[in-house]
Amino acid sequence: MHPFTLILPAYNEEKILRANVEKLTAYLTPICSDYEIIVVSNGSDDSTDKIGTALQEQWLHVKFFSLPKRGVGRAFKKGISHARYDRIVFMDADLSSDLSFIKESNQLLDKYVLVLGAKIKGLQNRGFMRKMGSCVFFLSVLMVMGLKYVDYAPGAKAYQKNFLMKYFEYIDDYTSFVLNLTFIATVKKEAIIEIPILCEDLRKSRFNLYKEAISKYRGLFTLKLKQLLGKL
Ligand SMILES: Nc1nc2c(ncn2[C@@H]2O[C@H](COP(=O)(O)OP(=O)(O)O)[C@@H](O)[C@H]2O)c(=O)[nH]1
Numbered sequence: 001m002h003p004f005t006l007i008l009p010a011y012n013e014e015k016i017l018r019a020n021v022e023k024l025t026a027y028l029t030p031i032c033s034d035y036e037i038i039v040v041s042n043g044s045d046d047s048t049d050k051i052g053t054a055l056q057e058q059w060l061h062v063k064f065f066s067l068p069k070r071g072v073g074r075a076f077k078k079g080i081s082h083a084r085y086d087r088i089v090f091m092d093a094d095l096s097s098d099l100s101f102i103k104e105s106n107q108l109l110d111k112y113v114l115v116l117g118a119k120i121k122g123l124q125n126r127g128f129m130r131k132m133g134s135c136v137f138f139l140s141v142l143m144v145m146g147l148k149y150v151d152y153a154p155g156a157k158a159y160q161k162n163f164l165m166k167y168f169e170y171i172d173d174y175t176s177f178v179l180n181l182t183f184i185a186t187v188k189k190e191a192i193i194e195i196p197i198l199c200e201d202l203r204k205s206r207f208n209l210y211k212e213a214i215s216k217y218r219g220l221f222t223l224k225l226k227q228l229l230g231k232l
């Protein structure tokens, strides 16, 4: 595997953070000689920050950062700015997406600037409203922006770092950045691929789903407005 940086966002993940960093280390060390894991917490009010700091002290390949304000995009930007390698993978800290995405996307980044993991296989404990919401959002993106991809959630996405640096301003503080980056990559005729991946996510979401829905649509319409005003 090519050297890469794995960014894990962590909000109140005291129950799983240590075990999952250890699980990743056990999975990655035999298959990759150079990699790092950057954990970024923001706004956590449990012992996530304490655990992150201890992991950083214990392992050379782990870096930990804590920011005051919430927002996955903020965490992502912090991770990118400290990334040592030119391939960047972003996974949810609950490791709900199959770890094979890391290996598969690593190869694909030879050719593609952006690899979207579409979490459409496996068991997901999503209520009816949430499933409907995802479906409606997919249709909205298709209609408003003409993009045919399925999964714009931050988890299980991989990027060439050069691409992220070039379009850094498209990374918002919350969760619209995947959509923004997918759109700008499409406009600039950069190579993107979406691959189906297995995702088993049975726990309760860290997001407030109503706020999240508002934020996603605000992101979508902001992008459309910028396009209409020729500001992309
Ligand atoms: N750094 C950071 N991570 C967050 C924030 N909100 C959620 N996360 C992380 O985002 C990832 C996905 O969260 P999760 O609750 O599993 O989302 P869901 O499965 O999409 O409902 C997890 O690693 C969370 O800890 C935040 O404000 N900051």
Ligand SMILES: [Mg+2]
Binding pocket: 092, 094, 096, 201, 205
């Ligand atoms: Mg999850």
